[in-house]
Amino acid sequence: MSRVGGFSLLQLLMTLLLGGIVLSFAIPAWSGMVRDRVLQAYISRLNVLLLRARNDALLRQQPVHVCAVNMKLNQDPQGCFASPPLSAGERLWSEGVLLYQDRAGGRLALYDSKEALQVLPLKATPAAPRLLVSVPRFEVGEWGGLKNVQSVRFTVQDQHGGCQQLLVSVPMRIRTLPC
Numbered sequence: 001m002s003r004v005g006g007f008s009l010l011q012l013l014m015t016l017l018l019g020g021i022v023l024s025f026a027i028p029a030w031s032g033m034v035r036d037r038v039l040q041a042y043i044s045r046l047n048v049l050l051l052r053a054r055n056d057a058l059l060r061q062q063p064v065h066v067c068a069v070n071m072k073l074n075q076d077p078q079g080c081f082a083s084p085p086l087s088a089g090e091r092l093w094s095e096g097v098l099l100y101q102d103r104a105g106g107r108l109a110l111y112d113s114k115e116a117l118q119v120l121p122l123k124a125t126p127a128a129p130r131l132l133v134s135v136p137r138f139e140v141g142e143w144g145g146l147k148n149v150q151s152v153r154f155t156v157q158d159q160h161g162g163c164q165q166l167l168v169s170v171p172m173r174i175r176t177l178p179c
Contacts, residue, residue, distance in 0.1 A: 032160075039164045042129055042156050046097065046166055047174055049120050050140075053099050054172050056117055058144040062101055065111070067137035069098035069119055077119050079111040083136055090132040090155065096121040097131070130157045145171030155179065 007015075053064040067080035068091065077098050084091040100115040122128050134153040141147035146168065154166040163179030 032162075035158055035160055035162050039129060039156050039158060039162050042131075043154075043164045043166055043176055045120055046154055046156070047176070049097060049099060049118060050166075050168060050172075050174055052118060053140040054144045056099070056101060057140045057142055060101065061142045063142055063147060064099055064101050064117065064140045065137065066140065067098050067100075067111070068093035068133070069096045069121070071095045071119075071121065075121065077111070077116050080137060084133075087130075087132060090134055090153075091136050093131045093133050094122065127159065131155070132157065140172065143171075 050066075053066055057064045065080075068084040070078045070081050072078045077100075080098060081093075081095075084093055086092070097120040098111070099117040099119075100111050101117055103112065103115050122131060132155040134151070135149055138149050138152050139147040146152065151167060151169040154168075155163060156165070157163045157179075165177040165179055167175045167177055169175075
């Protein structure tokens with residue numbers, strides 16, 4: 001009598017069980033890594049935004065204002081939040097960051113239409129990170145450094161406890177720190 005080769009049902013079930021056990025360890029590690037990458041990407045974009053503020057201030061020899069953006073429904077910047085809400089002693093910039101520079105004929109140090117240099121929006125989704133900032137708004141002076149503040153701390157948090165910080169200090173030193 002000849003036997004047909006192949007796997008028995010028991011061998012197949014054991015293989016599936018071992019694969020399931022390996023995946024049960026791999027998936028949480030993978031999702032944690034993805035969350036960390038999202039925070040790092042936002043911190044990196046924030047760093048580039050602040051470098052742009054410095055470069056525009058130096059190039060135009062005029063201060064650049066940085067504030068919590070107030071977005072319209074169509075996602076255009078409406079202006080700055082006058083006083084972003086407090087959360088854990090810091091300001092919650094819930095819709096993102098706005099860079100703007102005063103134009104001739106506009107109101108000084110107040111956002112007027114079409115003065116935006118760049119907007120870094122936070123997506124309004126449950127998975128979007130929270131942005132906490134140590135000051136309600138600040139300026140980068142025409143010399144390329146912080147104006148009227150000694151330092152600004154940006155804290156980016158996700159809903160799962162992940163956290164990264166960006167510290168900007170005088171003159172315009174930008175460092176990434178763990179929370």
